[in-house]
Amino acid sequence: NLRGMAEKTLFQKIMDRELPGEIIYEDDRCVALRDINPQAPTHVLIVPRKPIPSLDDLTEEDAPLVGHLFVVARKVAEQEGLDRGYRTVFNNGPDANQTVDHLHLHLLGGRRMGWPPG
Numbered sequence: 001n002l003r004g005m006a007e008k009t010l011f012q013k014i015m016d017r018e019l020p021g022e023i024i025y026e027d028d029r030c031v032a033l034r035d036i037n038p039q040a041p042t043h044v045l046i047v048p049r050k051p052i053p054s055l056d057d058l059t060e061e062d063a064p065l066v067g068h069l070f071v072v073a074r075k076v077a078e079q080e081g082l083d084r085g086y087r088t089v090f091n092n093g094p095d096a097n098q099t100v101d102h103l104h105l106h107l108l109g110g111r112r113m114g115w116p117p118g
């Protein structure tokens with residue numbers, strides 16, 4: 001565990017099958033799971049196995065990993081049949097309502113979305 005003795009994050013516990021979660025895709029670097037409180041017909045979280053707390057903690061060495069999260073978002077969007085489009089979001093910090101301190105890319109689709117987001 002990259003955080004040594006630190007507590008596992010909620011998403012680490014789901015990835016380690018210590019807590020239930022509907023995982024719809026996984027590979028060596030990330031998992032994709034359905035959000036427990038979906039804000040659209042498709043609402044999937046793409047979570048790196050590395051427990052980076054937020055965008056504020058990113059370093060240049062994480063750049064390929066973050067790119068990979070978007071490639072997975074695109075694959076999941078295709079798998080979910082989101083042919084009319086979709087939105088990807090990183091919430092960062094309190095003003096953006098980040099609630100879980102483990103980086104995750106939201107993939108939302110299946111309905112028309114407003115802009116700007118509320």
Ligand code: 5GP
Nearest residue numbers: 021022033034035036037091097098099100
């Ligand atoms: P944030 O607000 O940090 O950007 O996103 C956290 C997301 O995790 C929220 O959309 C919330 O609904 C989701 N979430 C919180 N707890 C759980 C859980 O136990 N399981 C799953 N699948 N999603 C969760």
